[in-house]
Amino acid sequence: MEIIQPIITLLFFPAGLFVMGNGLAYLWVDRKLVAQYQNRIGPRWFQPLADVVKLLSKEEIVPTGIEAWLFNGLPLLALACALTAAVYVPLVGLQPAWSFQGDLIVTVYLLSVVTMSLALAGANTANRFSLIGAVRTLTQLFSYEAPFMLALLGPALVAGSWQISTINAFTGQHWLILTQPIGCVVALVGLMGKLELPPFDAPEAETEIVKGALTEYGGRGLALFQLAKAVELVVGLTLIAAFYLGGIGNPIEFFVKTLAILLVLAGLQSLFARFRIEQTAKWWRFAALLLLVQWLIIALLGGKTL
Amino acid sequence: MNFQVATMLSDILKSLFKRPITENYPYERRSTPDRLRGQLAWNPEKCTGCNLCSKDCPSNAIEVITIDRKAKRFVMEYHADRCTYCAQCVQNCRFDCLSLSHEHWELAALSKQPFNMYYGKAEDVQTHRKKLAESKMPKPDPVTA
Amino acid sequence: MLALEKFIVPIGPQHPALKEPGHFEFAVDGETVTSVNVRLGYVHRGIEKATEDRNWAQNLYLLERICGICSHTHALCYSLGVEALAEVTAPPRAQVIRSLVAELERVHSHFLWLGVAAHEGGFDTLFMYSWRDRETIMDVLEGLTGNRVNYSANVLGGVKFDVDEKQRAAIQRGVDYLEERTHHYYKVVTTDSTFIRRTRGVGTLTTAQAEHVGVIGPMARASGIARDVRVDAPYAAYNLFPVNVVVETAGDLEARFVVRLKELLESYRLIREMVDNLPPGDLTVRMPRKVKEGEAISRIEAPRGEAFYFIKSNGGEKPERVKVRTPSLCNFMSIIATAPGHQLADMPMILAGIDPCFSCNDR
Ligand code: SF4
Ligand code: SF4
Numbered sequence: 001m002e003i004i005q006p007i008i009t010l011l012f013f014p015a016g017l018f019v020m021g022n023g024l025a026y027l028w029v030d031r032k033l034v035a036q037y038q039n040r041i042g043p044r045w046f047q048p049l050a051d052v053v054k055l056l057s058k059e060e061i062v063p064t065g066i067e068a069w070l071f072n073g074l075p076l077l078a079l080a081c082a083l084t085a086a087v088y089v090p091l092v093g094l095q096p097a098w099s100f101q102g103d104l105i106v107t108v109y110l111l112s113v114v115t116m117s118l119a120l121a122g123a124n125t126a127n128r129f130s131l132i133g134a135v136r137t138l139t140q141l142f143s144y145e146a147p148f149m150l151a152l153l154g155p156a157l158v159a160g161s162w163q164i165s166t167i168n169a170f171t172g173q174h175w176l177i178l179t180q181p182i183g184c185v186v187a188l189v190g191l192m193g194k195l196e197l198p199p200f201d202a203p204e205a206e207t208e209i210v211k212g213a214l215t216e217y218g219g220r221g222l223a224l225f226q227l228a229k230a231v232e233l234v235v236g237l238t239l240i241a242a243f244y245l246g247g248i249g250n251p252i253e254f255f256v257k258t259l260a261i262l263l264v265l266a267g268l269q270s271l272f273a274r275f276r277i278e279q280t281a282k283w284w285r286f287a288a289l290l291l292l293v294q295w296l297i298i299a300l301l302g303g304k305t306l
Numbered sequence: 307m308n309f310q311v312a313t314m315l316s317d318i319l320k321s322l323f324k325r326p327i328t329e330n331y332p333y334e335r336r337s338t339p340d341r342l343r344g345q346l347a348w349n350p351e352k353c354t355g356c357n358l359c360s361k362d363c364p365s366n367a368i369e370v371i372t373i374d375r376k377a378k379r380f381v382m383e384y385h386a387d388r389c390t391y392c393a394q395c396v397q398n399c400r401f402d403c404l405s406l407s408h409e410h411w412e413l414a415a416l417s418k419q420p421f422n423m424y425y426g427k428a429e430d431v432q433t434h435r436k437k438l439a440e441s442k443m444p445k446p447d448p449v450t451a
Numbered sequence: 452m453l454a455l456e457k458f459i460v461p462i463g464p465q466h467p468a469l470k471e472p473g474h475f476e477f478a479v480d481g482e483t484v485t486s487v488n489v490r491l492g493y494v495h496r497g498i499e500k501a502t503e504d505r506n507w508a509q510n511l512y513l514l515e516r517i518c519g520i521c522s523h524t525h526a527l528c529y530s531l532g533v534e535a536l537a538e539v540t541a542p543p544r545a546q547v548i549r550s551l552v553a554e555l556e557r558v559h560s561h562f563l564w565l566g567v568a569a570h571e572g573g574f575d576t577l578f579m580y581s582w583r584d585r586e587t588i589m590d591v592l593e594g595l596t597g598n599r600v601n602y603s604a605n606v607l608g609g610v611k612f613d614v615d616e617k618q619r620a621a622i623q624r625g626v627d628y629l630e631e632r633t634h635h636y637y638k639v640v641t642t643d644s645t646f647i648r649r650t651r652g653v654g655t656l657t658t659a660q661a662e663h664v665g666v667i668g669p670m671a672r673a674s675g676i677a678r679d680v681r682v683d684a685p686y687a688a689y690n691l692f693p694v695n696v697v698v699e700t701a702g703d704l705e706a707r708f709v710v711r712l713k714e715l716l717e718s719y720r721l722i723r724e725m726v727d728n729l730p731p732g733d734l735t736v737r738m739p740r741k742v743k744e745g746e747a748i749s750r751i752e753a754p755r756g757e758a759f760y761f762i763k764s765n766g767g768e769k770p771e772r773v774k775v776r777t778p779s780l781c782n783f784m785s786i787i788a789t790a791p792g793h794q795l796a797d798m799p800m801i802l803a804g805i806d807p808c809f810s811c812n813d814r
Contacts, residue, residue, distance in 0.1 A: 037318040038579035041326045128460050132482075132795065198573060199645060205573060208796055210466065270318055272645040274573020276796040277482065279648060313643040314576050317635075327583050339590075341612065343597035364505065364512035392512045392603040393611055397735075406597065 010087070019086045023230025024048040026237070026262060030197075033266035048230070055223035063125055063216050070124050075217070075224035078117040082231035085110040089238045090168050092251045102162045108149055111235065114228050115141050115194065121221070122213025133212025136203040136277045140193060143284040144200075148190030150291040154183040155243040157298060164242070172247035182294045184244040186287045188261065191236040192268065193280070195229060199272035200280055237261050343391040344411030348382045348425045352401040355380045359395035359404060368395060373430055380426060381434040386413050387421035457485070460795060462802075464493050471809035475786070475802070479795055487790045489783055494813040502773040507533055507742055508607055510770065515601050517775065518811035520563060522601045523556045524753040525775070525811075530605045531686055532749030532762040533770075537607075537742045543688070543730040545609040550688040551725045552596065552604045553751075554718045555622075558629065559588045560754035561711045561718075564806045565636060568708070571799035572649045577639060584632045591625040594618065609735030619726045626719045633715045640708045650704035654789040654801040657702055664784040668756020670805055673710040674702035680752040687751075692724050704804050711806075741768055753778050755806050777811040 010016055027048040035042025062068050088096050088103045096103070115137060122134030156162055158179075159170035177184045193200040196212075204212035211217075214225060241257035242248045248257065275283065329336065338344075346368065355372045367388040373379040396404045415421060424431045457478040464472035472493035478486045498517055502510045515526040527549055534541060541549070562585035569577035589599050595618050596602035596611075604610050614622075640646060656666065661674035671678045680686070681694045697713040699706035744766035750759050756778030763772040782805040790801055 036326065037321055038576050039317075039321040039324065039327045039583055040579060041328045041330070128458070132460065132479075198575065201573065202796060205796065208799055209460075267318060270576040271314060272574070273569070273577075273643070273649050274796075275645070276649070276794055278794070310642045310644060313639045313646075314580070317580055318576065327586075339594035339597070341594060341597040343603075362506065362508040364509040390512055390601065390603075391598060392515075392601070393597065394508060394512065394603070394606065397606050397611055408597075 015083060015086045015091065019083065019091060019231050019234055020227055021049075022091075023227065023232075023234045024052065026233050026258070027230050029259065029262055030233070030266055030269075033263060034270050037267060037270040048226075052223045052226055055219055055226070058219035060217075060219035060221055063127070065126055066124050070120070071216075072221065074117040074121040074124070075221040075228070078114045078121075078228040079224045079231070081110045081113040081117070082228040082235065085114075085235050086231055088164055089235050090165065090242055090248045090254075091234070091238060092254050094251075096165050099163060099165045104152065104156055104162050104164050104167070107164065107235070107239070108152060111194065111232055112141065112145060114232055118213050118225065121217070121225075122215075125216040127216050129209040129211070129215045130213050132209050133203050133215065136209075137196075137213050139277055140196070140200065140203055140280055143281040144190050144193035144287075147186050147284050147288040147291055148194065150288060150295065151183045151187035151190055152239065152243060154180050154291070154295065154298065157295070164239075168242045168247045170247075171243055172249055175244075175246040177244045177246075180244070180294060180298070182290050184240070186291055187240050187244065188265065189268070189287070191233075191240065192265065193284070194236060195233055197265070198269045199274045201274060202277045202280060205274060234258070338408045338411065340408055342408035342411060343393055343406040344409065345386060345407050345413060346384055346389060346395070347405050347407050348384070349403045349405075350378075350380055350382070350426050350430075351403075353378070353380050353382075353403045354401060356400075358398045358400065362394050362398050364392060364394065365390055371434055373433055379430050379433075381430050382425040384423045384425060385421055386423060387418065462798065469802070469809075471807075473807065473809045473812075475798075477790070477795060477798055482794050482796070484790050484793055484795055484798065487787050489786060491780075491783065491809070492813050494810055496814060498814045499773055499775060502770055504769070506740070506768045507738075507770065510773065511605060511607065512601075512603060514773070514775070515603065517777070517814055518808055519600055520560050520808060521556060521753045521755065521758070521811070523552050523604060524751060524758050526603070526605045527553060527687065528749050528751045528753075528758050528760045529762070529773070530607055531751065532747045532760045533607055533742060534738075535749065536745050536747045536762060536764050537739055539608050539736055539738055541609045542733045542736060543691075544613075544732040545734050547688040547691070547725050547729055548610045548612075548614060548734075549605065550692065551614065551622075551722060552592070552602060552610075553687070554721050554725070555588060555592055555595070556602075557718050557754045558715055558722075559585055559592065560806075561715050562588065562629075564711060564754075564803075565640075565708070567806075568704075568800060568803040569646075571803040572646065574646055574649075577636070577646075581636060584629060587625045587629055591622055594621050606735060606738075608738035609733070611734070613734060614726060614729060622722060622726050626722055630716065630719050633712055633719075637709070637712045640712065641705070647705065649797070649800060650708060653704045653793060653797050654804055655701070655703040656785055656789050658700070660788050661702065661785070664788050665781055666756075666785050666805075667781045668753070668778050668806075669707060669710045669714065670756065670782050670785060672697060672714075673699045673706040675700040678757075680750050680757050684750060686749075688725070691728075692721055694721065704800060707804050741766060742770075755779055755808060756781060775814060777808065777814070779805070779808045779812040783807065783812070 028045055032042040062071055085107045087098050088107045090096050119134045119137040122130040155167050155171060155176050159167040161167055196203050214222060237258040240261055245257045248254045355370050355375055357370050360368045365388040367385045369383045371381045393406055460477045460479055462475040463469045464474045474490040476488040477484045511526055511529060514529045515522045517525045562581050566578040566581040592602060593599045596604050656674045658675040661671055661676055677696045677698045679696045681689045682696055695717055697710050697717060699710050742764045744764055746763045748761055750757055758778060759776040761774040762770055765771045785805060
C-alpha cells in the first residue's frame with residue numbers, strides 16, 4: 001500500500017495533474033488580469049484548457065531535415081522537468097512531496113532545463129524565426145539566470161539552508177520582502193523573464209519573429225510546451241511566495257499569496273514596452289549588481305539581525 | 307527631458323476597478339444613431355419608376371421593375387448583400403421614396419436567399435414572382451415545336 | 452558568392468507583424484540589419500481599370516474603397532477632381548463639412564496608427580487604450596455620416612448630410628474627451644523611458660535624406676520638411692480654416708509620434724472652429740451626368756501624406772482614365788534608407804513608423 005501514496009502524489013495531487021490544472025487556471029487569471037488592466041474583457045475561464053486540448057488533438061507536423069526524435073522529445077523533456085520541479089516546492093501549502101538538502105538548486109536548474117529545451121527546440125529546426133528565437137531565448141536565459149538564482153539564494157543565505165522546506169519554515173516567521181526588497185523585485189522580474197512574459201518577450205516577439213523558437217510547433221509539442229510554462233508559472237509563484245512573502249503554511253496562504261503576486265505580475269506586464277534583447281541583457285546586469293550589493297549588506301550584518 | 311517609468315500606471319489602476327469597456331454584443335446593445343445607414347426602405351406610393359436610383363447604384367443592388375406604369379404598379383428588387391449603404395440612391399430619388407433604416411441593420415444570414423428582397427404591394431410582388439418563374443421555365447425546343 | 456551567404460529574415464506577405472500583405476527581406480548579421488528589400492503589389496485589385504467601366508457617381512464609391520482607413524480622402528480627392536473637370540463648385544457649407552469629415556478621419560487614422568505602432572513595439576497597453584479612445588471618434592463619425600468606415604459623405608457636387616445642433620454637441624463632446632487623452636498619450640510617448648528607448652534615435656531620417664527619397668506627410672514633417680497640401684494648395688475649406696503645420700526636426704521614430712500627436716491637437720482645433728463657423732447655405736449643386744472633356748489633377752492631404760488623382764474625361768458618362776497615387780508609396784523608400792544598422796527588433800516599429808497602407812498602395 002505504501003506505493004499508492006507516492007503515485008497519487010506524483011500523478012494527481014499536489015504534483016502531476018493538479019499542478020497542470022492549477023497552472024492553466026493561473027494562466028487564465030494572468031490573461032484576465034492583463035485584460036482588466038487594459039480595460040478589456042479577456043478570455044473565458046476555460047480558454048487555456050481549451051487551447052491545450054485542441055492542440056493535443058491536432059496532428060504534429062514534423063518539418064523535414066531535422067532530428068525528429070529531438071523535435072518530439074524536447075517538449076516532453078520540458079514538461080517532465082517542470083513537473084519534477086513542482087515536486088520540490090510547497091504546493092498548496094503542503095510540505096513538498098520530496099525534500100532533501102540542496103533541493104533548491106535542483107529546482108532552479110530543472111526550471112532552466114525547461115528554457116533550454118525551448119531554445120534547443122528552436123535551434124533544431126531550420127526555420128529562421130525559430131533560429132533567431134532560440135538565440136534570443138539563450139541570450140535571455142544567460143542574462144537573467146544569474147540574478148534570479150542570486151535572488152533565490154538570498155533567503156537561503158539568511159535561513160542557513162539550501163532546502164526549500166527549511167527555508168519555508170524559516171520565512172514563516174520572517175517577511176523577507178521587508179528586509180530584502182531588491183531580491184524580491186529581482187525574483188519577480190526574473191520569473192517574468194523565465195516565462196518570457198512581456199516586456200521580456202523578445203524571444204517570442206510576435207511582431208518580429210512570429211512565435212520565436214516554437215514557430216514550427218503546431219500540435220502536441222506546442223501543447224506540452226504550454227503546459228510546461230503553466231507549471232513553471234505555478235512553481236515560480238510558489239517559490240517567490242514561500243521565500244519572500246512570509247512562507248506558505250496552508251492552502252489559503254498559498255492561494256492568497258500567489259494570486260497577489262500574479263496581480264502585481266500582470267500589472268508589470270501591461271506597463272512597459274517590449275525590451276529589445278540587448279536592453280534586457282543590460283537590465284539584468286544592473287539587477288545582478290544590485291543583488292550583490294544586497295548580499296554584501298546581508299553578509300556584513302552577519303545575517304544575525306535578520 | 308525627464309525620464310519616467312510606468313506612465314500608464316494611473317490608467318491601469320483605474321481600469322482595475324472599472325468594468326471593461328467592451329460591449330458584450332449581442333447580449334448588450336446600444337441604440338443606433340438616427341443616421342445609421344441600414345436596410346433600404348422604399349415607399350411605392352410616390353415612386354414613378356424612373357429608375358434614377360438604380361442608375362447610380364455602385365453595386366447594382368436595386369432595380370425598380372415596372373409591372374404597370376399607368377396604374378403605378380412597381381416592384382423593387384433589393385439585394386441587401388450587394389448594397390454598400392452609400393445612400394446614393396436616396397440622394398438620387400427626386401420623390402423621396404427611398405431611405406436607409408436605422409432600425410434594421412442586423413442583416414446577417416446563413417444563405418444568400420434572405421438577402422434578395424422584393425418590396426412593393428403583395429399582389430405586385432406575386433405577379434412579378436410568377437413572371438420570373440415563367441421566364442425561368444425551359445423554353446420549348448424549336449425543332450419539336 | 453557572399454550575397455548567397457546572407458541570413459535573410461523575411462517579413463510578410465504572411466507574417467503576424469503585418470496584417471496586410473507586403474514583403475520585406477531583411478538581411479541580418481546577428482541581430483543587426485544590413486540591407487532591406489521591399490516587394491509590393493500583393494493586393495492589386497485593378498480598381499483603376501474598373502473605374503473606366505462605371506459612371507462618374509458610381510466611381511465615387513469604388514474609389515472610396517481603395518482604403519479602409521482614409522476612405523473619405525479618396526472620395527474627396529476624386530470629387531474635387533471631377534468637379535473641377537465639370538466646372539462645378541460645391542457650396543461653401545458642403546466644403547466645410549467635407550473638411551470636417553476629413554479632419555475627423557485624420558483623428559481616427561492617427562489614433563489607429565498610435566495603437567499599431569505601440570503594438571509593434573510590444574506596448575500592448577497603449578495599443579488597447581488608444582484603440583478604446585478611437586472608438587469615440589468612430590461613434591462620432593457613425594452618428595454624423597451613418598457609416599463607421601466608408602462614410603460616403605460626398606456626392607458629386609456636395610455632401611449628403613448636414614451638421615445640426617445635436618451633431619455639433621456630439622462632436623464637441625468627443626473632441627473634448629480626445630483632447631484630454633491625446634495630451635496624456637503625448638506624455639506617455641515622450642516620457643515613458645521603456646518606450647523612448649524603442650523610439651528615440653531609431654530610424655532617423657535626416658532632412659537631406661527625406662528630400663532625397665521624397666517622403667511626404669507626417670514622415671516628411673517629422674524630418675523637418677514643412678510639406679502639407681492643406682497649406683501649400685488649400686482645397687475644400689482649408690483656405691477659410693488655415694492649418695498650422697507641425698514640424699519636428701529630429702526625424703526619428705519619436706519625432707513621428709510627436710508630429711502625429713500634435714497634428715491631432717491641431718485637428719481638434721480645426722474641428723471646433725469648423726463646427727462653430729459653418730457657413731449657411733445649400734449642401735449640393737446640380738452635377739451634370741456627362742463631364743466635359745479634359746484632364747484634371749487633384750491633390751489632398753491624406754492622414755499619411757499627399758494623395759494624388761489624375762482624372763481624364765472624354766466627355767462621356769464614364770471617365771477615360773483615373774490614376775491614383777497614394778501616400779504610402781512615397782514613404783516605403785524611407786525604410787531602405789533608415790533600416791540598415793538597426794536591430795531586427797526595431798524593424799516592425801520602423802515599418803509601422805511610416806504608417807504603411809498596403810491596400811491603398813496596391814489598389
Ligand atoms: S445605398 Fe448605395 S449600394 Fe445600396 S442600394 Fe442605394 S445606391 Fe445602391
Ligand atoms: S429614383 Fe425614386 S422615383 Fe425613381 S424609380 Fe427610384 S425610387 Fe422610384
